[in-house]
Amino acid sequence: STIVLLFEAPKDFSFKLQPGQPIRVGEGLGSV
């Protein structure tokens, strides 16, 4: 199963992620 998030954000929104990295509920995905 998969969860897809699609969202609007200011252009300077930045992700704190690496492709393929394991993640858990509550861990930060990104911020403005």
Next chain:
Amino acid sequence: MLSTGRSFLPRPRPLPLLLLTGGGYLGYEHYRRRGPRKDGAPPPPATPTQVALYRSFPTRLLSRTWGRLNGVELPTWLRKPVFSLYIWTFGVNMQEAAVEDLHHYRNLGEFFRRRLKPAVRPLCASSCLISPADGKILHFGRVKNSEVEQVKGVTYSLEHFLGPQKGRGNDPSSFRDSLLSSPDHDLFHVVVYLAPGDYHCFHSPTDWKVELRRHFPGSLMSVNPGVARLVKELFCLNERVALTGQWQHGFFSLTAVGATNVGSIRVYFDQELQTNAPRYSKGSFHDYSYVAVDDQVLQVAGVGGGASVQGGGVVLQKGEAVGEFNLG
């Protein structure tokens, strides 16, 4: 048998034959494509014929059968060996489970829906957006030209994925632009893949208000990263539930995409939602608005958990449990 005149040869059965030959062919193709490539390039996506062949498998029927099988109550003595095998195969961390005693779970379906101990998933306070689920980041980034990447280089149409938007009419701007509330904003996406051993509830990734639920009945192909690399538009073909609304920066959506083994999706505040039902018409979708038009709408919405309905939709807090995936 000879005396009764019956043949030793079994009667031909087309469905298992199709499954065996088709599965064998796809397996061979997958193996051939995944073979070492001298240029290091990723394997090319499957052809439309290969995707059509895969889609012709009765994945929905298989999924529901799998679900029913896993709903059968196991005798107490069998629970520990069965669940231990599952834990060992998929690397489940039972130390995090709210109930560690395997005898407590009556069947694999219940075990799959296990809850976690409180406080084992602290919420990141410095991020306005947190992960809604345990899993692996399949892909993320900025959405360009109304095409979203499910994995690097394999895309799907944003419009097919979310369906037509209300009030758009003959708007000449791109679908992506029509979702944005400000020219200073962009559209972003994140894909989280949940493996069979992961905790399968999903939580609210931010503070937001859900206005609409759109249920797309569809195929139930595997969504594992290998298949996502091969099947273009996989997320538009599979059964899914899209929750859309608003957050502090404008448009926001969370979509739960089903798969063969995990075919049904539950949303705690929506008792009306029924997924992976036998009746299915390709390309259809069913909307349910949480925006109160009158009192009747609020009554049938069936709000549960910590969510609350206000005049403009269902208000969700960051980290709040929203729903779960179920076997079959």
